[in-house]
Each structure stands twice: as C-alpha cells, then as structure tokens.
Amino acid sequence: MIGRIISCIGGVYTVECDGAHYPCVAKGSFRHEGLVVVAGDVVEFQQEGDKKGREDVGLVTRVLERKNVLIRPEVANVDTMFVVFALASPEPNFLAIDKLTAITAHADINTVIVFNKKDVASPEVCESLYDTYTKSGYRVVMLSASSQPEEVTRELLPLARGGVSVFTGPSGVGKSTIINTLFPELCLQTGDVSQKTQRGKNTTRTTTLYKTGEDTYYVDTPGFTLLDFDRFRFMKKEELVYAFPEYRELVGSCKYTKCTHTKEEGCAILERINKGELPKSRHESYLSLWEILKNHKEWEK
Ligand SMILES: Nc1nc2c(ncn2[C@@H]2O[C@H](COP(=O)(O)OP(=O)(O)OP(=O)(O)O)[C@@H](O)[C@H]2O)c(=O)[nH]1
Ligand SMILES: [Mg+2]
Ligand SMILES: [Zn+2]
Known part of the structure; x- marks a missing residue:
C-alpha cells in the first residue's frame, strides 16, 4: 500500500491512506542506510508488522522519491512554506527570519512570510518589515489571526489550496491559531505567551499533517527557539x-x-x-x- 506519513511519535509513524490511519514502524534496514523517515514522506507500507516487532503495527518498507526534505522543521515534500513571525509578543528577529527563509530558498520551496499579531504592533514596525521583505522578493502577508479571522481566510486560503502547506516559526507566534482559523474543525491546541520571557510555551509538540481536502494538507509544527538554529550549516x-x-x-x-x-x-x-x-x-x-x-x-x- 502507498500512504503518507502524517506524524511520528516515539518511533511510531502514522500513515494515512485513503482516509484511514495505520500505525507503522520503519524497516530496520533504514537505520543502517542512514534513512530517516519524516512527516510528509510518501511511503510504501504493509499492514502486517515486522515479524520481530509488535503485531498491531504495520511496516514502512520504502520511501518514495522526495520533492524536498528539511531538517528544521523535519518535514518532506513541502509545496508551500508559511514562515510565521509575530510583529510583537514575541518580537520578530531579523536573523531568524533570514535564516529560515534562506533554508527554504535553498531547498527551492515556494515561501510566504506571514507576520501575525498586527493588532499589538506599531504601524512603523509593520511598515518596515513589509517593506524589507517585499523588496527582497517575498510574498508578505500581515495578519491578526485572533482579531481578524476573516482576513486570514481571505489572504491565506488561496495560497494554501492544494498540496502540503507547512507553517513554521518560533513558539507563540500563532501558527496553530492561524491553522484553526483556516480549518476550524481541527480544533488545534493553542497556548499563551509567557509574561516573563515573552516567548511561547511550545504548545505544539510534534509535526503533524492534517488532511483538509483531496491532496491538501496543513502542517502544524512545534515552534523553534533560536538555539535550534545555532548549528546552521545547511x-x-x-x-x-x-x-x-x-x-x-x-x-x-x-x-x-x-x-x-x-x-x-x-x-x-x-x-x-x-x-x-x-x-x-x-x-x-x-x-x-x-x-x-x-x-x-x-x-x-
Ligand atoms: N494579540 C494577538 N494574539 C494572538 C494572535 N494570534 C494568536 N495569538 C495568541 O498567541 C498565543 C500563541 O498562539 P499559538 O497559535 O498557540 O502559537 P504557536 O505558534 O502555535 O505556538 P507553538 O505551538 O508553541 O509553536 C495564543 O495565546 C493566541 O491566542 C493575534 O493575531 N494577535
Ligand atoms: Mg502551535
Ligand atoms: Zn559581490
């Protein structure tokens, strides 16, 4: 059978195939080959597990050729990357934006920069960021997911229709809030920003693909910290x-x-x-x- 990896928790992959979900483990030989199966991968799998393994889990036997693969966030076959930053709370970090967009540009992935929390930002900050990134050739969208949901739908839905749309960015910028606005049935958990550190609290813990239509997936990813990018040498x-x-x-x-x-x-x-x-x-x-x-x-x- 052929399916798509929609999440991985503790070495167990959930494979989606024709709307059904199959828990699977990866074939043992992948490890020797240095092949890591990631969310977004399209794989060949069989429902009966490895003879040595548990009987109620299937086995991923082959990873089909990837369009692209990223290490941060760990995801494959991305069609559109939404790089999400908040205009305030937490403050945007230029270097982090530029690192992340460099990674997606290097992987030749169609990238949209989303600045959220317009409601709590100064007009000057909004204008300067908009100016910087449109001049740099990016498509930039300014939103306030919590106070103007209709704008989120109007601006992002046409860009996220069809294929795999991944939302990435630091913790607490509103990635899950945005996905919930686009597809309310998902009811993803969202979290507060700490008063003390002005950072999000890593509410989303694992990268997960949510199927929202035929061949359309929204991917929620855990927020990263700047430390995650320290060893940047991609x-x-x-x-x-x-x-x-x-x-x-x-x-x-x-x-x-x-x-x-x-x-x-x-x-x-x-x-x-x-x-x-x-x-x-x-x-x-x-x-x-x-x-x-x-x-x-x-x-x-
Ligand atoms: N003021 C304001 N707050 C927002 C907006 N969008 C989201 N928030 C709030 O920001 C907080 C963090 O939102 P989440 O959607 O959990 O952020 P996240 O990017 O998914 O965070 P992680 O899962 O930790 O990576 C929540 O309290 C949201 O209600 C916005 O446009 N304006
Ligand atoms: Mg989240
Ligand atoms: Zn030069």
Whole structure:
C-alpha cells in the first residue's frame, strides 16, 4: 500500500491512506542506510508488522522519491512554506527570519512570510518589515489571526489550496491559531505567551499533517527557539548568495568573479544596498550566516 506519513511519535509513524490511519514502524534496514523517515514522506507500507516487532503495527518498507526534505522543521515534500513571525509578543528577529527563509530558498520551496499579531504592533514596525521583505522578493502577508479571522481566510486560503502547506516559526507566534482559523474543525491546541520571557510555551509538540481536502494538507509544527538554529550549516558558503532571492540576479555583475559580497569594492549587491535599494538588515544577516558557513570547512568536505 502507498500512504503518507502524517506524524511520528516515539518511533511510531502514522500513515494515512485513503482516509484511514495505520500505525507503522520503519524497516530496520533504514537505520543502517542512514534513512530517516519524516512527516510528509510518501511511503510504501504493509499492514502486517515486522515479524520481530509488535503485531498491531504495520511496516514502512520504502520511501518514495522526495520533492524536498528539511531538517528544521523535519518535514518532506513541502509545496508551500508559511514562515510565521509575530510583529510583537514575541518580537520578530531579523536573523531568524533570514535564516529560515534562506533554508527554504535553498531547498527551492515556494515561501510566504506571514507576520501575525498586527493588532499589538506599531504601524512603523509593520511598515518596515513589509517593506524589507517585499523588496527582497517575498510574498508578505500581515495578519491578526485572533482579531481578524476573516482576513486570514481571505489572504491565506488561496495560497494554501492544494498540496502540503507547512507553517513554521518560533513558539507563540500563532501558527496553530492561524491553522484553526483556516480549518476550524481541527480544533488545534493553542497556548499563551509567557509574561516573563515573552516567548511561547511550545504548545505544539510534534509535526503533524492534517488532511483538509483531496491532496491538501496543513502542517502544524512545534515552534523553534533560536538555539535550534545555532548549528546552521545547511549549505555551502558559495550557495548562500542564491538563498537570498534578491541577490540572485546580481551575482554576475560584481567586479570580481570570486566576489564574496561581504566587503569587496565593485560588488553589485553592496552597491544596491548603499544606494538604499536593497535592505541593509538582510545583508547583516547574510554576513552573519557567511561567518558561520565559512568556519565549517569540515562539513563542506
Ligand atoms: N494579540 C494577538 N494574539 C494572538 C494572535 N494570534 C494568536 N495569538 C495568541 O498567541 C498565543 C500563541 O498562539 P499559538 O497559535 O498557540 O502559537 P504557536 O505558534 O502555535 O505556538 P507553538 O505551538 O508553541 O509553536 C495564543 O495565546 C493566541 O491566542 C493575534 O493575531 N494577535
Ligand atoms: Mg502551535
Ligand atoms: Zn559581490
């Protein structure tokens, strides 16, 4: 049988096939091959379990070719990634936004940046973020999921129709609230933001795909912390410039063919930034990520 992994808890995968759910374990040999089955994977499975294993669980025997796969959040075959940040409570973090969007751009995943909690943000913050990310070539949506649900539906439903739509972002920004608004039948649990730390409390614990129509899934993921991204080295440093969509077309126009776009004279990217045509904060993130990737020669080998 062929189905899709919709969640994984403690090594037991739930496989969805024709609307029914089958608990399964992964074939033992996957571990030797270094193959990790993740939510979103389309798999071949059999209902009878491994002879050695429990009898009431099935067995995943093969993972079909993936369109893409991400490590954070751990999910495969993503069609649209909604990168969700709050405009306030918790405050948005530019580097975190730029890391996450670099990862999705590198994986060539259609990405929408969602800024939520418009109701508690200042108009200046809204305007500056909108400006920064539209100038960078992203589709940006500003919402207030709790106070203007009809806007969520109007803006996001057309973008999330068909395929696998993943909502990712820090804890407490409103990912589950947004999914509940799009599909109220799900009744996902949502949580408060701590008064003390101004952070969410990791209400969503596991990545789960929810089927909301024929071949349409909404994926709720646990919020990450900045620490999760500390060991960011998902690409080679030479690839970083292509993970910033607004830099791609400028790469060939720099004076030096080996331009690193960090400080060279005649760098086409730096020129556009100095003229105020491209956002400075994005380049600050580029520099931070460059520093991290530069020090990972071992990984590149
Ligand atoms: N003021 C305001 N609060 C919101 C808005 N959207 C969601 N919230 C609140 O923010 C809190 C966190 O929302 P969740 O949907 O649980 O956040 P999450 O991103 O799923 O968090 P994790 O599951 O921990 O990753 C809840 O108390 C929501 O009611 C909004 O637009 N404005
Ligand atoms: Mg949640
Ligand atoms: Zn350059």
